[in-house]
Amino acid sequence: MIFQILLITLFFLTLIAGVIVLTKKIRLAGIFLISVSVAGGLVTLDPEYATLFANYLGIGRGVDLVLYLWSLTNFLFIGLLLSKTYRAEQRQVEALRKLSVKNFLQEEISKNE
Amino acid sequence: MKVLIAVCAFNEEETVGKVVESLVIRGFDVLVINDGSHDNTRITAMMAGARVLTHLENFGQGASIKSAIDVCIAENWDAIVTVDADGQHDAKSVISITDAWLSDPTFDVVLGSRFLYTESHVPLIRKGVLNAAILFTRITTGLALTDTHNGLRVLSRKACTKLSLRQSRMAHASEILKEIKSKKLTWREYPVTIHYTSYSKAKGQRSFAGAVQILWDLVARGK
Numbered sequence: 001m002i003f004q005i006l007l008i009t010l011f012f013l014t015l016i017a018g019v020i021v022l023t024k025k026i027r028l029a030g031i032f033l034i035s036v037s038v039a040g041g042l043v044t045l046d047p048e049y050a051t052l053f054a055n056y057l058g059i060g061r062g063v064d065l066v067l068y069l070w071s072l073t074n075f076l077f078i079g080l081l082l083s084k085t086y087r088a089e090q091r092q093v094e095a096l097r098k099l100s101v102k103n104f105l106q107e108e109i110s111k112n113e
Numbered sequence: 114m115k116v117l118i119a120v121c122a123f124n125e126e127e128t129v130g131k132v133v134e135s136l137v138i139r140g141f142d143v144l145v146i147n148d149g150s151h152d153n154t155r156i157t158a159m160m161a162g163a164r165v166l167t168h169l170e171n172f173g174q175g176a177s178i179k180s181a182i183d184v185c186i187a188e189n190w191d192a193i194v195t196v197d198a199d200g201q202h203d204a205k206s207v208i209s210i211t212d213a214w215l216s217d218p219t220f221d222v223v224l225g226s227r228f229l230y231t232e233s234h235v236p237l238i239r240k241g242v243l244n245a246a247i248l249f250t251r252i253t254t255g256l257a258l259t260d261t262h263n264g265l266r267v268l269s270r271k272a273c274t275k276l277s278l279r280q281s282r283m284a285h286a287s288e289i290l291k292e293i294k295s296k297k298l299t300w301r302e303y304p305v306t307i308h309y310t311s312y313s314k315a316k317g318q319r320s321f322a323g324a325v326q327i328l329w330d331l332v333a334r335g336k
Contacts, residue, residue, distance in 0.1 A: 096170065100167060100169055101183045
């Protein structure tokens, strides 16, 4: 019971996050978060829903569906993280590179004065 | 017309001195981009007569070329010639590609090609990978090039102002070609000789692994 309450709370917070993300016009992420929170909430309240969704998708068991979705979510999350990390690294490299160029040009100007 | 020779160097203390000297004695202005080297690349290049711009860390050859482009624009050079610091590009090739641009500066870019000459004895595996790169470039950009990953090239000031490069590492070479196509820059190829020494082969990209890394950088990090 406690575990169900915790999970429902988590999914509810995810639903709010999804709505916030949608209002920021990041459609795909928002829709994904809302879908996950609604499906997750239903499955938590009644695990038979997992079997229902699984059968609808042609997957044998509800637990398999949960496993597949969990794996997919993790891959997406890791991909997003890698992308963010790379962009942050690019910005850092560019900032430091421009600083190096600025220092060089200033030194050259000082030498010529 | 003022032409700046830009030599990108990372831990090249063994060869950068000779490369710079061979160009300085022929009257070229040489800028060495010291890309966060841990050895004496900087001092060696300075003593050979080059000006040296030092990156705080190793950012990659693409970042070095971006810095060379920034200097070209800031100091009003008419063109830069990018040269590798490992001795693969000899002074004769640098002179001839520079003269090729000077004889017709309406070209925005002159790209060196080792396959227009038979003097470059390209190792077999590297040749295979380079041919795959040529095919990839033809499919993705439509440019009918004979050599897509040659570090010896002339970029006019106009090209420098138009190129918008994001790749910091080896994928920059492919990105330059994409930019040439998208920004409609005029280009030509010019035959140059690449000297493969045991030093340059050891230093150079591991052919297949390097190609995979470049492809990954272009596809996954192209945005």
